[in-house]
Amino acid sequence: MRRFYGDRLKRAAHLLFFKRGKLPGAKAWELKSRVGDDYRDVLAHLNEILDPIDLEVKEVGEGEEGPRFMVGLKGTIKPVEARMMGWRIDNLAGLAITIAYIISKQGKAPRKEVEELLSEKLGRWKTLTLLDVYERSGYITEEEGGLLSLGWRTRAEVDIGKLMTSLLGGGQPPGD
Amino acid sequence: MGAASRKGLLEILRDCELVERRAIDPFLFDARRALGRIREIHPKLSSLEDHCLDAKALNAISRVLSLQGAQLKFQSSSLYSPPEVLKGIIERLAPEELAGAFLRAWHPIVEFERLTAEGIQAGLSYWGSLKPFDERRRRIDKGGGAPPEGVDEGHLERIGIARGDFTRKMMEYLEEIVKRSKGGRLRYWDFVRAPSFEEVIERAYYASFLISYGFVGLERADGELELSLKAEPAGRGGMGVSVPISISNEALGGDLE
Numbered sequence: 001m002r003r004f005y006g007d008r009l010k011r012a013a014h015l016l017f018f019k020r021g022k023l024p025g026a027k028a029w030e031l032k033s034r035v036g037d038d039y040r041d042v043l044a045h046l047n048e049i050l051d052p053i054d055l056e057v058k059e060v061g062e063g064e065e066g067p068r069f070m071v072g073l074k075g076t077i078k079p080v081e082a083r084m085m086g087w088r089i090d091n092l093a094g095l096a097i098t099i100a101y102i103i104s105k106q107g108k109a110p111r112k113e114v115e116e117l118l119s120e121k122l123g124r125w126k127t128l129t130l131l132d133v134y135e136r137s138g139y140i141t142e143e144e145g146g147l148l149s150l151g152w153r154t155r156a157e158v159d160i161g162k163l164m165t166s167l168l169g170g171g172q173p174p175g176d
Numbered sequence: 177m178g179a180a181s182r183k184g185l186l187e188i189l190r191d192c193e194l195v196e197r198r199a200i201d202p203f204l205f206d207a208r209r210a211l212g213r214i215r216e217i218h219p220k221l222s223s224l225e226d227h228c229l230d231a232k233a234l235n236a237i238s239r240v241l242s243l244q245g246a247q248l249k250f251q252s253s254s255l256y257s258p259p260e261v262l263k264g265i266i267e268r269l270a271p272e273e274l275a276g277a278f279l280r281a282w283h284p285i286v287e288f289e290r291l292t293a294e295g296i297q298a299g300l301s302y303w304g305s306l307k308p309f310d311e312r313r314r315r316i317d318k319g320g321g322a323p324p325e326g327v328d329e330g331h332l333e334r335i336g337i338a339r340g341d342f343t344r345k346m347m348e349y350l351e352e353i354v355k356r357s358k359g360g361r362l363r364y365w366d367f368v369r370a371p372s373f374e375e376v377i378e379r380a381y382y383a384s385f386l387i388s389y390g391f392v393g394l395e396r397a398d399g400e401l402e403l404s405l406k407a408e409p410a411g412r413g414g415m416g417v418s419v420p421i422s423i424s425n426e427a428l429g430g431d432l433e
Contacts, residue, residue, distance in 0.1 A: 018288050019289055024285050082275075089271055092274070092275035093275045101263075105198055117263065121266065145197055158278075159282075159283065164255050167257075168261075
């Protein structure tokens with residue numbers, strides 16, 4: 001039997017779409033207190049509504065405070081759309097290099113090595129700016145000792161397996 | 177514990193630290209040999225300090241063993257690609273192909289920014305409590321004058337500050353500092369000095385970026401500002417403080433036209 005969630009569905013959508021703190025989305029406890037104990041059922045219903053417009057509810061991380069729920073794109077975007085969102089080809093290429101290299105170093109890579117790799121491809125000047133942008137956006141984080149690791153946004157937005165398969169396959173779509 | 181034993185433990189700690197900093201492959205560390213060495217040293221431990229060092233070395237070895245375990249698991253996963261292989265691939269691919277690979281794996285998060293009544297109230301109260309600009313200028317004893325204005329890139333080009341490729345120009349000035357300082361130091365005013373005021377401003381402008389991005393250091397020695405070359409560019413935040421430098425004819429030795 002289909003249940004009707006009414007206002008609780010709206011409340012869940014508002015919590016997930018509108019950014020309130022530093023990070024987008026809502027924590028499990030927030031949803032539980034504002035939407036109810038069966039918030040996962042409400043989110044499943046919201047997912048059905050979002051599906052036709054290529055969006056989905058994502059569950060990210062398992063930190064001390066439990067998972068965080070966000071709304072993200074289900075499919076992918078074209079280069080022209082990325083440019084409209086303010087991402088230049090060089091910036092995207094740099095992000096692909098940074099994430100892939102950190103992965104190849106098992107999740108932690110010295111900042112200096114990443115800088116050298118990016119400099120060879122995109123130039124020294126751009127590298128310094130780009131790494132700052134990636135860090136500010138949450139794609140990477142810098143730990144003590146100058147080690148870079150993947151940030152919350154990479155874990156939320158990037159299909160690591162697909163990225164590595166695509167790169168190792170010479171930049172071609174998997175299966176080509 | 178003798179000096180040789182202490183040196184042995186310190187060497188183990190140093191090697192473990194290199195592995196943890198990802199400077200060397202975890203499997204280049206011979207844990208069996210290191211444990212054997214600790215076993216040899218153990219009977220010679222006498223003071224509390226010796227025992228602490230011994231425990232620290234053991235703890236470091238256990239962390240390296242854990243990293244070796246993680247590496248084995250990672251190498252058997254589909255994500256594994258040796259960094260050297262990946263570097264080769266990255267070198268071969270054009271930025272467009274790299275960006276394409278990323279876009280196929282990218283599912284951006286949706287986030288709406290919005291204004292709230294509380295946010296507007298906080299902003300209003302901040303601006304309301306801020307003293308007029310002229311008053312603040314007087315407080316910092318800078319006198320009156322016109323308030324600062326923003327300029328666009330075209331204006332900077334017209335007044336001769338921005339000319340074409342910024343990065344290329346900056347690197348040219350860096351090369352000049354390298355040559356003139358002979359790898360050591362160069363007086364700031366000697367570098368900035370030029371026949372025309374426009375050129376002085378341009379040189380000071382590029383010098384500020386070289387300093388901010390950590391290619392060059394700025395220090396005061398014997399009352400003189402000096403530029404010094406950095407062995408390693410600091411990347412961002414080369415200098416942690418803002419240094420206002422007033423350009424006057426006097427500072428330039430009366431050379432300005």
